[in-house]
Amino acid sequence: MQVTLELIDSVRNLSFDEALRYLVGTLYPEVLDPLRVPGVVLCVQPHPDDCEFGAGGTIALLGKSGRDIYYVTVTDGRMGTSNPNLYPEELARIRRREQEEAARLLGVRNIIWFDFMDTNVPVNDLRNRLITEIRRLKPSIVIAPDPYTRYExxxxxxxxxxxxxxxxxxSGLPHVNDVDIRNGLEPHSARLVMLYYTSSPNKYIDIGEVLDLKIDALARHESQFPDRVLLEFLVKVNAMLYGKLAGVSYAEGFKVIPVDLLHVAPFVERI
Ligand SMILES: [Zn+2]
Incomplete structure (x- = not known):
């Protein structure tokens, strides 16, 4: 990123919103068109099915354009049942197979399973595992659930x-998790994060052409969505509501943030 002090003068007489839009558009134009950022895409999900439910249309579009897409699945989803007679280990096996099939439909290259305990994900341990994967896969874009959707x-x-x-x-700091560096990995910084399940979207992806593919992929998660009509309703109602905000029939909404702005950038909420 090339900055000049003239940039500050050029926005001095603009309103706050205009100035912020101009600065972000000038310094980080990729925020306006994140899918055109070249490179590997890493999509992280707490449980099998979250990537498809939150971002499956966008992942399908990326897959169709031949992008290298990887999933990290944090837990095996073994708690995801209301049936007391279904053993958690058995459900974990079922969900793993369902997830492999769903991801294949969307063009995902590989799924990395972290196997943390479902409903007990520890932030620091997970963070360190993720740092290693970011250094190994070198993604330019990371897709993940928005942790600041207030009523989640x-x-x-x-x-x-x-x-x-x-x-x-x-992940770009060599002394953090330095076992990676001793193992031959290099520090790596991604460019953008796209947060799904967000109540603060600043970017909408029109998924009209891949809506059926998204529903088909989610239907592979039969343990979670045994009723096809209910599944179709849930996908369509969310896509329709994001679509209304976007001015299209069906959309996915994301909070897109340049990685540079994930620390000591208090105005990032407004971009
Ligand atoms: Zn989940």
């Missing part, structure tokens, strides 16, 4: 989002 009650979602954001600001 599931701590796995909140902790996963927080761990991703911290990993993104630390």
């Amino acid at each position: 009650a599931h701590s796995d979602h909140i902790n996963t989002g927080k761990a991703v954001l911290e990993a993104l600001i630390l």
Whole structure:
């Protein structure tokens, strides 16, 4: 990023919103068109199905354009049932197979399973594992759940989002998790994070052309969505509501933030 002090003078007479929009658009134009940022895409999910539910249309579009996409699945989702007679180990096996099939439909190259305990995701341990994967895969874009969607009650979602954001600001620092460096990895910083399940979207992706593919991928998670009509309703209602904000029929909404602005940038909430 090339900065000049003239940039400050050029926004001096603008309103706050105009100045912020101009500065971000000038310094980080990729925020306006994140899918055109070249390179590897890493999508992180607390449980099998979250990537598809939160960002499956966008992942399908990236997959169709031949991008290298990887998933990190933080837990095996073994608690995701209301059936007391289904053993957690058995559900974990089922969900792993469902996830592999769903991701294959969207063009995902590989799934990395962290196997943290479902409903007990520890932020610091997860952060360090993520730092290693960011250094290994060298993504330009990381997709993750927004930990600051205020009424999200599931701590796995909140902790996963927080761990991703911290990993993104630390993965470029060689003395952090330095076992990676001794193992031959290099520090790496991604460019952008795209947060799904967000109540503060600043970017919408039109998913009209891949909506059916998103529903088909989610239908592979049969243990979670046994009722196809209910599944289709849930996907369409969320996509329609984001679509209304975007002015299209069906969309996914994201909070897109340059990694540079994930620390000591108090105005990032307003971009
Ligand atoms: Zn989840």
